[in-house]
Structures are given as structure tokens and as C-alpha cells.
Amino acid sequence: MRALFPGSFDPVTQGHQDVLRRAALLFDEVVVCVMFNSNKTGRLPITERLDRLRAAATDLSNVTVDSHTGGLLVDYCRRAGIDVVIRGVRGVSDLDYEMPMARMNHELAGVETFFIAADPALAHISSTLVTAMSQQDRVPNDLSEPLPAGGGGSGGS
Numbered sequence: 001m002r003a004l005f006p007g008s009f010d011p012v013t014q015g016h017q018d019v020l021r022r023a024a025l026l027f028d029e030v031v032v033c034v035m036f037n038s039n040k041t042g043r044l045p046i047t048e049r050l051d052r053l054r055a056a057a058t059d060l061s062n063v064t065v066d067s068h069t070g071g072l073l074v075d076y077c078r079r080a081g082i083d084v085v086i087r088g089v090r091g092v093s094d095l096d097y098e099m100p101m102a103r104m105n106h107e108l109a110g111v112e113t114f115f116i117a118a119d120p121a122l123a124h125i126s127s128t129l130v131t132a133m134s135q136q137d138r139v140p141n142d143l144s145e146p147l148p149a150g151g152g153g154s155g156g157s
Helices: 014-026 046-056 073-080 092-109 127-135
Strands: 002-007 029-035 063-068 084-089 112-117
Touching (some): 014 046, 014 084, 014 112, 029 046, 046 063, 063 073, 073 092, 084 092
8 A cells, every 4th residue: 555645844854754664664655745835935945855855765665755846635646546645743733734634635535644643752843943943053963863764763852
């Protein structure tokens, strides 16, 4: 079974890497895909996000990296023959945001959403937080470095 892990990944975080690694254990193939989000202003060029995702997925043989910047997520799913979308959730507010989209994706195209709860040690990390801290040159090393292969990170401080 193929699954899609979509996001803006601007930048990719240890939380993203953790969800990706866990999803790769559950599905035959995972396509991690940089999507366009009209509610967000992109900070990193898409090519850099793709390169960072490829680096994060180096040890995951069943993960491919792609991008989709035009059209709906369900359009990509239909074209790629994918019936499951993976979403990482850090807490109730993420779930409140994700549930209407999950219902709409199911109504539009029969696409199911598979939620993966964030590792509690990484749940406080967001791309917005990492970017804000990096602009101040204050990103703790454990937030900006990739997770070690095959294991979870220690989270943040």
C-alpha cells in the first residue's frame, strides 16, 4: 500500500523525520511530497526543501520525494494511485485543523487520512519555530540536526 506524506516542509524538522520514519515502517511505499500552502509564505525554495527531504530519507529505501505545487492534494493522490494520506499531529489543535481536510479528502476522492501522533519529545518542534530561532542564530543543535538513522532523537531542550 502506498501512502502520501504531504507538507510544506519549510524547513523539514526532526518531527517530520520521525513521522516519515514511522510511516515507512507501516506502508509499502511512502511518497513525501512538498505541497504548496496558500496560507504560508515559503521561506526556502522548493528545490532546497526537496534536497533536505532526500537527505532525511537516505536510509529509508521505500520512501520517494516529490513536489506538487498546483492543484489539490486529492488530484496528486488520484494521479499517483495513492489512497492514504499521512498526517503527523502534535496535539488537539493540529487535529482540529486536520479533521475537516481529512473529511473533505475522503468525500472528494475516497482518500483516507492516517494520523501519527508526534513523539512527545519532539511535539514542541515546528517549522515556524525552527525558522524563527534560526533567524536569531539560536537553534539548539538537536533541533537543526537530522535524527540519527534508525532511531528517535532526544527532542529539544
